[in-house]
Amino acid sequence: MKNMEIGSFIKELSSNSPAPGGGAASALSGALAVALTSMVYNLTVGKKVYNELDEDKKNKLLINLEECNNLNEKMLLVMNRDKEVFLELMNSYKLSKETDEDKKIRKEVIEKCTKEAMNVPLQLAKVSMKFYENIKFAAKYGNKNLISDAAVACIMLGACIESSIINTEVNLAFIEDKELKGDIRKVLDDLKFMNNKFKTEILEYTNSTINKE
Helix, strand or coil: CCCCCHHHHHHHHCCCCCCCCHHHHHHHHHHHHHHHHHHHHHCCCCCHHHHCCCHHHHHHHHHHHHHHHHHHHHHHHHHHHHHHHHHHHHHHCCCCCCCHHHHHHHHHHHHHHHHHHHHHHHHHHHHHHHCHHHHHHHHHHCCHHHHHHHHHHHHHHHHHHHHHHHHHHHHHCCCCCHHHHHHHHHHHHHHHHHHHHHHHHHHHHHHHHHCCC
16 A cells, blocks of 8 residues: 555545555554654754754764654555455454354454454554654754644654554454453553653643744
């Protein structure tokens, strides 16, 4: 899907096809957050604000920019992977139920596919959470003319994480492994807390900068 034009992707997303769906939209939100952050850096390097930074911050900015380039590609790949695991899960429900052995195999395959479908958005949420530090740096040390873009990047990343958590929960509900379910729910609670904390901190900073008299 990463090579699709925006119009084509939107058309497919709005069609009666079950995939791509919310998972791909989540990953796209994350990719947009990363791309906006990258734009902030690219319009900072070589400018006065960049030249005034000390060497450590200049190096950190360039490292963060490279992280943006790598993560953007990963986000786009997640869009494809989410579609793949969803279709695999749907196909698992089509397996034969004629004999007890068939039912046993079908049940095991469904459980395995459900865990895989759950893991894709879960890992996306975890990876995305780490990117808040990158956005925070861009907002603080990047070109101040682009502070609103850093704020939008923060909002888009939050949307990616929140929707990834929902996509994790919807699959978690069908998993029979009770111990795993308990562990994942704890992880999700932590992700929800951290997402709200980091997003609020960055937006408070960007809003105070934008509205500074």
